[in-house]
Amino acid sequence: MYTPAASTSVKGEKARLVSQWMNNTDGQCLSFWYHSYGADIGSLTVYKRLLVSQESYPLWKINLDFGDIWNAAEITIDRTDEPWGIAFESEYNVGYFGDLAIDDVFIRNGNCPSLGSCSFESIDFCTWHNIHSPLDEFDWLVGHGETDSLFTGPTVDHTYHDQFGYYAFIEASLPRQPNDRAILESTILAPPPTTGSCFSFWYHMYGDIGALNIYVNGVKAKEPLWIW
């Protein structure tokens, strides 16, 4: 689903996609992927609509060119006592180069987890991107129990501390060469509040291992934030 920038469009024109009305809620999580790419990108706003009061509340908005990449969004819908719905509203800017797209829209019960959190139990990388060649030399994997190579890697994951829980890892044994890199990149995260954000994870480094570097993109830092 996308809204193209077109020659017939006028700045400020809007395209709205509205959901059906849903029952009142004790808290639900709206998740979707968006693609906001192009120099002339307009904006995408998500509204919560209420049936009885006929009100619309903006919950989330982006108006930046994030490049040719899908990014994840997770928005908690707070408790409401009346039927509610969602509207995606795309507002056109100027120029031809800016198409907005959304995909994989889901609404599930309960509040959203914080964006970027992942225990790897769904045997994927959640909202993280496993960067592929030629941007790096090899890939992260998801596994459980022991890794294939002896005397390296964990035997249990950290979520469940058992051989059935999944974790993300790199296989550093042959045919890997020195300086080969495997990059796992988060989705775009909202600018942190003035208090900043806390990034936490558990790591397991066992065997003839290289280095684990953490970078923060966006601040254009050339040096890793954290090296181990």
Ligand SMILES: [Ca+2]
């Ligand atoms: Ca890779």
Ligand SMILES: [Ca+2]
């Ligand atoms: Ca796990």
